[in-house]
Amino acid sequence: VASFIGMAFILAAMIGGVYMNAHVFTDSWKLLLAAAVLMPIGSGLGYLIAYLARLPPRACRTICLETGLQNSTLALAILAFSFPDEETFSKVSVFPLLYSFFLLIDGALLSLLFRYTSRHEVLTDEECTEGEQKCAESATKEAKTAEDLAEKGAVEKASDGV
Numbered sequence: 571v572a573s574f575i576g577m578a579f580i581l582a583a584m585i586g587g588v589y590m591n592a593h594v595f596t597d598s599w600k601l602l603l604a605a606a607v608l609m610p611i612g613s614g615l616g617y618l619i620a621y622l623a624r625l626p627p628r629a630c631r632t633i634c635l636e637t638g639l640q641n642s643t644l645a646l647a648i649l650a651f652s653f654p655d656e657e658t659f660s661k662v663s664v665f666p667l668l669y670s671f672f673l674l675i676d677g678a679l680l681s682l683l684f685r686y687t688s689r690h691e692v693l694t695d696e697e698c699t700e701g702e703q704k705c706a707e708s709a710t711k712e713a714k715t716a717e718d719l720a721e722k723g724a725v726e727k728a729s730d731g732v
Contacts, residue, residue, distance in 0.1 A: 584674060587667070594664050605668035609676040613638030631684050639677060642670040 588595070595602065616637030620630040645666040653659040 580674065584671065587671070591667060594668055597664060601665060601668060605665060606672045606676075608640070608669055609638040609673055609680075612640065613676075613680060627688070631688070635677075635680065635684075638680065639673065640669075642666045642673060646670075 613634045617630050617634035620633040625633070646663055649663050649666065650659060653662055
């Protein structure tokens with residue numbers, strides 16, 4: 571219930587922000603494009619580097635999210651203190667506001683992607699420290715995989731003998 575309330579508040583803030591700052595979306599297509607692709611590019615590079623470092627999939631996903639979710643709120647706070655007059659602040663805060671908008675969309679899509687892909691993942695013993703439920707599910711998946719391999723091996727052996 572609390573997560574739905576939180577999502578409702580985020581959605582209301584997003585709609586209100588878009589309505590009050592509609593001019594931001596008409597300023598420059600280059601600014602829109604940069605704000606839209608910053609998180610996917612950062613996330614993709616974070617995942618790639620973690621994967622190349624041979625980190626486990628869960629660590630790759632964590633690094634992906636952390637590198638993609640840059641702190642736009644911190645950027646807005648720094649700008650607010652650096653440019654106290656409202657007119658200048660409204661001009662320089664366009665990019666962090668646009669980035670925050672796309673961050674919600676890209677973050678939600680990335681979370682859904684990871685949720686889908688992690689369902690098909692077998693956990694290692696080290697990753698089973700979080701909870702027995704996930705480990706039990708992983709062990710079940712692992713057992714099914716072993717059974718499938720055993721059946722495949724039996725079929726191959728039988729075909730070799732024929």
